[in-house]
Amino acid sequence: MNETAPNQPAKNNAASQFGDRAFKGLTLLMALSVFVLIGLIGFELAHGSGIALRQFGWHFLFSSDWDPVNEKFGALPFIFGTLVSSAIGLIIAVPLSIATAVYLTELAPLWIRQPLTIFIELLAAVPSVILGLWGIFVMVPWLRGHLFPLLQKWFGFLPLFQGPIYGPSLLAGGIIIAIMILPIITSVSREILRSVPGLQREAAYALGATRWEVTRIAVLSYAKKGLFGAVILGLGRALGETMAVTMVIGNSPQIAKSLFAPGYTLASVVANEFSEATSDTYLSALFEIGLVLLGVTVLVNALAQLLLKTFAGPGVKPQH
Amino acid sequence: MDAANHNWRKAKNTMMQTLAFACAILVILPLVLVFFHLVTQGASSINWAFFTQLPKPVGEVGGGMANAILGTFILITLASLIGVPVGVLGGVFLSEYTHKRLNWWIRFTADVTNGVPSITWGMVVYALIVVPMKGFSTLAGGIVLGLMMIPLIMRTTEEVLQLVPSGYREAALALGIAQWRMIIQIVVRTALKGIITGILLALARVAGETAPLLFTAFGNGYWTHKLTEPIAALPLQIFNYAISPYDDWHRQAWAGALVLILLVTAVNISVRVLTRDRFSRRSA
Amino acid sequence: MAAISQSTSGAGAEQKSATDTALAVRNLSVFFNDKAVLKNVTMDIAARAVTAIIGPSGCGKSTFLRAINRMHELNPEARMDGEICLFGDNIYGSGIEPVIVRRRVGMVFQKSNPFPTMSINENVTVGLRLNGVRDKKILAERTEQSLRMAALWDEVKDRLHAPAISLSGGQQQRLCIARALAVQPEVLLMDEPASALDPLATQKIEDLIIELKKIYTIVIVTHNMQQAARSSDFTAFFYLGELVEFGPTAKIFTSPAQKRTEDYVTGRFG
Numbered sequence: 001m002n003e004t005a006p007n008q009p010a011k012n013n014a015a016s017q018f019g020d021r022a023f024k025g026l027t028l029l030m031a032l033s034v035f036v037l038i039g040l041i042g043f044e045l046a047h048g049s050g051i052a053l054r055q056f057g058w059h060f061l062f063s064s065d066w067d068p069v070n071e072k073f074g075a076l077p078f079i080f081g082t083l084v085s086s087a088i089g090l091i092i093a094v095p096l097s098i099a100t101a102v103y104l105t106e107l108a109p110l111w112i113r114q115p116l117t118i119f120i121e122l123l124a125a126v127p128s129v130i131l132g133l134w135g136i137f138v139m140v141p142w143l144r145g146h147l148f149p150l151l152q153k154w155f156g157f158l159p160l161f162q163g164p165i166y167g168p169s170l171l172a173g174g175i176i177i178a179i180m181i182l183p184i185i186t187s188v189s190r191e192i193l194r195s196v197p198g199l200q201r202e203a204a205y206a207l208g209a210t211r212w213e214v215t216r217i218a219v220l221s222y223a224k225k226g227l228f229g230a231v232i233l234g235l236g237r238a239l240g241e242t243m244a245v246t247m248v249i250g251n252s253p254q255i256a257k258s259l260f261a262p263g264y265t266l267a268s269v270v271a272n273e274f275s276e277a278t279s280d281t282y283l284s285a286l287f288e289i290g291l292v293l294l295g296v297t298v299l300v301n302a303l304a305q306l307l308l309k310t311f312a313g314p315g316v317k318p319q320h
Numbered sequence: 321m322d323a324a325n326h327n328w329r330k331a332k333n334t335m336m337q338t339l340a341f342a343c344a345i346l347v348i349l350p351l352v353l354v355f356f357h358l359v360t361q362g363a364s365s366i367n368w369a370f371f372t373q374l375p376k377p378v379g380e381v382g383g384g385m386a387n388a389i390l391g392t393f394i395l396i397t398l399a400s401l402i403g404v405p406v407g408v409l410g411g412v413f414l415s416e417y418t419h420k421r422l423n424w425w426i427r428f429t430a431d432v433t434n435g436v437p438s439i440t441w442g443m444v445v446y447a448l449i450v451v452p453m454k455g456f457s458t459l460a461g462g463i464v465l466g467l468m469m470i471p472l473i474m475r476t477t478e479e480v481l482q483l484v485p486s487g488y489r490e491a492a493l494a495l496g497i498a499q500w501r502m503i504i505q506i507v508v509r510t511a512l513k514g515i516i517t518g519i520l521l522a523l524a525r526v527a528g529e530t531a532p533l534l535f536t537a538f539g540n541g542y543w544t545h546k547l548t549e550p551i552a553a554l555p556l557q558i559f560n561y562a563i564s565p566y567d568d569w570h571r572q573a574w575a576g577a578l579v580l581i582l583l584v585t586a587v588n589i590s591v592r593v594l595t596r597d598r599f600s601r602r603s604a
Numbered sequence: 605m606a607a608i609s610q611s612t613s614g615a616g617a618e619q620k621s622a623t624d625t626a627l628a629v630r631n632l633s634v635f636f637n638d639k640a641v642l643k644n645v646t647m648d649i650a651a652r653a654v655t656a657i658i659g660p661s662g663c664g665k666s667t668f669l670r671a672i673n674r675m676h677e678l679n680p681e682a683r684m685d686g687e688i689c690l691f692g693d694n695i696y697g698s699g700i701e702p703v704i705v706r707r708r709v710g711m712v713f714q715k716s717n718p719f720p721t722m723s724i725n726e727n728v729t730v731g732l733r734l735n736g737v738r739d740k741k742i743l744a745e746r747t748e749q750s751l752r753m754a755a756l757w758d759e760v761k762d763r764l765h766a767p768a769i770s771l772s773g774g775q776q777q778r779l780c781i782a783r784a785l786a787v788q789p790e791v792l793l794m795d796e797p798a799s800a801l802d803p804l805a806t807q808k809i810e811d812l813i814i815e816l817k818k819i820y821t822i823v824i825v826t827h828n829m830q831q832a833a834r835s836s837d838f839t840a841f842f843y844l845g846e847l848v849e850f851g852p853t854a855k856i857f858t859s860p861a862q863k864r865t866e867d868y869v870t871g872r873f874g
Contacts, residue, residue, distance in 0.1 A: 016498030023500035027413035030406045034429045034471055041436060044444040099343035107337045108344070110680055116344060118592070123351040125588050127528025129555045130577045133562045134354045137361075137570065179350045186347060203717040203780070206673060207731040207787065208707035210333040217730065221721040233435070240437025242531040243559060267439050267531070274443070275535050290443045294436065301435035305428055325736040326704070 038298075045294055048287030051280055060288060066253040066269075068278070073285035075292060077253040081170065081263035082293075085245060086238035088174025088259070093182050094231050100182075101189035106215045117190070124183035132247030135176045140167040140248050143175070148260055163258035166250065170263035173249035177238045185234040192226035192311065193219055229307030236301040240293065242267040266293040355581070362578030365571050370579075375541050375557075381568045385576050387543050388557035391458075392580075394544075395537060395553055396523050398462025403469025403526075404519055410470070411477025411515075416503050427478075430471040441468055442532035450536060456550040461537025465526040472525065476518030480511045517591040524587040528580060530555040554580050624691075626651035626791055626821035627672060632686035634667050634676060642667050644686070645847045647840060651691075654813060654822045656836035656853065658829060660873065663842040665825045669793050672823065673709040674702040691790060707735070710784035714796040716776035718768035718783070725764040727779055731787035746786050753819075754782035755812050774805025781812065785820075792816065794824040798831070810835050829869060833857050841865045 046053075052060065056073060063074025100120070104113055144167035155161040196219045204218040220227070250262020251272055266289050277283040369384045376383030410430075414423055445464040450456055484507050492502040508515070530553075533539075538550040539560060554576055561573035627649040634642040642664045649655050657665045667676075674695065676682040687694045695705045718727045728747045729737075737743060747764070751757040756778040760771070768779060777797060784792060794813075798806035813822060813835050826832050832839055832853065839856040841848045841864075849856060849865045860866045867873055 016501070019498050019500045023503070024413070024417055027409045027417070030409035031411075031413040031426050031474065033406055033410060034426055034433055034474065037467060037470065038429055038433050038436075040448075041433075041440060041444050044447045045440065048443065048447050096343045096347055099340045100347045103337075103340035103344045107340050116348070119348045119351060122585060122588060123348065125524065125528075125584050126351065126354060127530070127555055127580060127584065129528070129530040129559050129562075130358070130581055131350075131354065133558060133573055133577050134357055136562055137574075138353070138357050182347050182350075197717075199713060199715060199717040200719065202675065202678075202711075202713065203719065203783075204730075205675065205678060206706055206711035206713075207734065207783070208703050208705075209734055210329050210703055212333040212336040213329065213734055215336075217719060217734075221719065224721065236435045240435070240439070242437060242439045243555075247559075247562065267437055270439050270443065271531055271534055274446075275538070287443060287447075290440050294440050297435060297437055298432055301432045302428075304435075305431045309428070328736075329703075329734070330701075 041294060045287055045291040049284055049291045051284035052288040053284075055281065056285075056288075060285075061292070064253075064255055068273075068282050071279065071281050073281070073288075075266070075285075075289055077255050078264050078266040078269050078289060079292070080255045081173070081249065082239060082265040082267070082296075084170050084259075085173040085177055085249065085263065085265055086235060088171060089177030089181055089238045089241075090231065090235055092175065092178035093185055093234060096178075097182050097185035097230075097234070098189050098227060100186050101193055102215055102220070104186075104190050105193040106219060107211060117187075120183050120186050123179075124187065128180065128241065128243035129247075131176060131180060132244035135172070135244055135248040139176065140172050143167060143169075143172055152260070159257045160259050163256070163260050165260045166262060168248055168250035168262050169260045170249065170256075171259040173245045173263060173265065174259075176244045176248050177241050180241055180244055181234040181237045184237055185230050188230035188233055188308070189223075189227055192223045192230060192308075195226070196222050223311075225307060226311035229304050229311060232300060232304035232307060236297050236304055239297050239300060240267060241265075242271050246271050266290075358574065358578045358581055361571070362574035362576075365575035366578065370572070370575055374543065375572075379566060383572075385552075385554065385557050385572065385579075387540060388552040388554045388576065389579065391537070391540070391544065391552040392527055392554040394458060394551065395461050395465055395533075396527050398458070399465035399469055399526055400519070400523060402463065402466030403473055403522065407470045407473025407522075408477050408515060408519075410474040411481065412503060412508065414474065414478040415481035416507065427475070430474050433471040434475070437531070438468065438529050439531035439534070442535050445532070446535045453548065455548070456536060456538030457548045458537060458544055458551040459547045461533050461551060461553065462547075464532045464536045465529065468526055468529070468532065469522045472522040473518055476521065477511075477515050480514030480518060481507060483514065484510045513594060517594055520587050520591050524584045528555055528584055530559050624651040625649065626691060627823070628689040630687050630689070632668070632671060632688060633684070634664075634671055635683040635685075636679070637681045638683070641845055642671065643845045647847060647850045649821065649823060650838060651821045652817060652819065653837040654817045654824060654835055655838040655840065656832035657823065657825045657840050657842060658827070658832050658868070659842035659848075660868065661827070662844075664845040665842050666795055667845075668842065669711075669795055669823060669825050672791070672793055673706050673711055675706075675711070677702055707731075707787060708789055709791045709793060710787065710789035711793045712777070712780050712784055712795065712797050715800050716773060716780050718771075718776050718779050720767070720769045722768055723765045724760050724768050724771070724779060727768045728782050728786050731783065735787070747782075750782040750786040751779075753785050753812075753816065754778045755808060755815075756782055772805075774801050774808060777801060777805070777809065778812070781809075785816075789820070791821045791823065794822065796825055796827060799827065806831075829857075829871075841868060843868070 052073065060073065060075050061079065062076055064076040065072045065074040066077060104116060144165055148165045152161050152165065200218040200222055201214050204214040209217060245265055246268040249265065249268060251264050251268060252262035253264045254261065270286050270290055274286050277286055369382065371384060371389065372386050373384035374387055375385065414426060441464050445460050449460040449463055488506055488510060489502060492506050493499065533553050533556050537553055537556065539556045540550045540552040544551040558573045558576045558580065561569035625648045629645055629647050632642060632645040633640060645668060657668060659665050670676055671684065672688060676684060684696065687696050690708060719730065722730065725747055728750050729743045732743060732746060748757060751760065756775060759775060768776065771779060798809045801809065810831060813824065816822060824836065836853045838851065839853045840850040841856065843864055849860055849862045856865060857869050860869060
């Protein structure tokens with residue numbers, strides 16, 4: 001403990017001032033690294049796409065020609081595959097996740113909440129490749145043998161469910177994406193719902209509302225913006241999901257009407273073909289695909305973060 | 321209000337509660353199924369050979385994933401050399417020095433960066449390290465995982481430091497202790513457990529990453545002796561075996577996956593145990 | 605088991621004289637985690653009058669209030685003993701659902717809590733719509749009626765569709781009162797309704813209470829003794845979970861029977 005009198009020796013003061021400044025500078029530098037990181041990613045991907053950008057221009061996004069042999073590259077099949085599989089993933093996952101979040105925060109008996117929450121967080125920790133492994137050997141055969149034929153029987157009048165069933169498909173990709181994004185949408189939604197002030201719930205209870213009505217009126221409406229942010233966050237995850245999707249989607253660069261047809265996503269084509277790219281153009285095309293993927297996910301994630309950070313409920317001041 | 325309306329409201333209430341419960345079950349179902357199959361398919365293949373032997377040549381039965389398991393540990397060690405100092409110090413800045421606008425932007429960028437697909441990280445490090453070095457390497461693999469860890473650890477460190485009561489800081493400053501000393505010896509010290517759990521969680525997260533390693537570490541059928549050589553990693557090996565046409569490799573993929581999930585789950589659960597006394601009375 | 609009447613017409617429709625008992629509380633005890641927060645309270649709360657509940661912090665006033673509309677059941681650590689009869693019906697009787705009790709007993713909270721995603725109009729009618737009232741004419745009539753009773757009509761009649769949170773704090777609280785009144789409860793509970801408001805807004809609320817008691821039974825918790833003395837007909841003094849004294853306000857404040865009461869109202873503690 002410092003035992004010096006009020007007038008401390010100047011040396012001591014200067015030393016600690018230097019220490020303060022140096023430390024602050026060091027930590028600031030480390031914190032600024034995130035800007036460097038994101039800039040680096042953007043730069044390298046743009047740089048790597050140079051050849052393809054110059055050669056194909058905008059045409060790249062609209063052409064469905066993916067022909068490495070003849071050096072013709074178009075990203076449309078992958079954009080299609082990414083969008084469709086992510087959409088399927090969201091359609092399945094969002095209602096399930098939000099309902100589960102509601103269950104966890106409002107409706108479940110207290111003793112179930114902690115264990116269930118832990119379970120869901122464990123699901124979030126399952127690496128993509130393991131889910132993909134399970135997908136290849138358990139899920140896809142089951143889909144091929146049971147669910148898909150059933151869907152074709154019931155909904156075969158829709159072009160979506162027509163055509164040959166192989167197993168690996170856009171629909172399988174969508175389902176596995178749903179499984180991967182369930183935990184994150186659930187846990188973010190849960191945090192959002194928990195932040196709804198208890199006073200709001202009490203107001204609804206005091207009016208004689210049932211538990212579900214309280215949830216509907218006081219909690220869900222209040223949390224709308226935040227829940228939307230959670231969904232967009234899930235979308236961001238879905239778009240970038242690589243391994244599990246690659247293992248079950250079929251990896252065929254085509255745009256088909258049927259959900260049972262194999263597909264290909266932006267992330268998957270890079271994962272599969274990057275190390276095999278034989279020419280500079282090929283590699284550059286893959287870089288451009290990476291650039292497209294980056295652009296889309298950054299935009300979506302930025303939107304999600306904005307929604308989540310500015311949500312503190314209407315009528316309540318934001319936290320920071 | 322009449323009895324009919326009231327009964328309808330009661331019925332709706334019960335319906336919704338049941339529906340929500342059903343959804344919760346559906347959400348945990350995949351996890352249960354995955355674990356079940358991992359155990360049934362993988363447990364039998366986990367033997368001493370699995371942990372100690374190298375993969376046998378293509379088509380031959382037997383062998384193990386010793387190099388992949390070691391490889392994963394080497395990679396996450398390398399990764400932490402980059403990720404931990406930068407992430408923790410960055411998190412310290414965010415928490416202890418307030419500049420509203422700057423900090424908001426740093427946080428925002430860190431969160432967005434956390435959402436960047438892991439495969440794009442791989443492409444970036446490929447361009448930055450693999451190309452100049454003219455080859456895949458352990459170094460590249462460690463670097464890509466390390467870079468991915470930075471925004472993760474930064475945010476978890478910041479959150480944990482924020483939990484330290486401001487009274488501690490004020491008391492220390494009032495005693496005449498320099499701010500930088502106060503931060504290190506008092507704030508960080510107090511939050512150390514939380515910081516470590518954040519690091520462990522980040523490590524578990526990157527240990528399971530496959531995509532960024534596809535063209536950085538690349539994988540290796542043998543032991544790696546130099547940082548400049550490609551290296552095997554557990555998730556990579558699982559992937560390669562899973563998509564191969566060989567039954568024996570499939571069997572080993574399950575075993576590898578079981579080992580990986582046990583590692584990841586062990587970290588997640590022990591982290592929970594470590595932080596339990598802090599959160600024990602927190603209601604769900 | 606008495607059948608609880610579920611009619612929408614409240615106390616106003618039935619001719620009750622001022623000496624009727626709205627709430628007969630018998631041996632009411634409330635426990636949080638087996639710790640007694642309210643001990644054996646017995647009292648009769650008169651209909652169409654204002655009963656003030658006073659006492660120092662922690663004496664159990666809010667706990668008592670919340671027992672009347674069964675809000676404690678939202679707290680898993682709470683346990684209840686005793687009974688409360690609302691115009692003859694024991695609200696804690698077996699088979700009586702809290703949802704029905706809360707329809708008959710309205711509550712206004714310390715901090716105003718209008719639903720922020722709803723307009724002024726929607727906030728007022730939310731209770732009615734929950735009960736299946738869809739007729740726009742009826743909803744509009746009730747909205748005007750409730751807002752008039754809450755002395756808010758003139759200020760908001762031109763902007764009923766504005767968001768509820770665009771109102772000032774005092775207005776929001778009156779909106780909450782209108783919301784509670786719209787379902788025509790038999791009893792109105794108020795938990796320190798003006799404590800978060802400025803003196804002007806507080807005055808408006810107090811004037812409001814004096815008007816409302818012509819129709820409704822009001823039980824109000826307050827830590828402001830002048831408020832209790834000004835606006836209430838009866839006063840109950842609680843201390844450490846027990847009902848120390850209960851009687852006409854004038855008597856409690858001028859010649860209380862208990863020394864503890866006298867100490868409190870003269871400001872010697874609390």
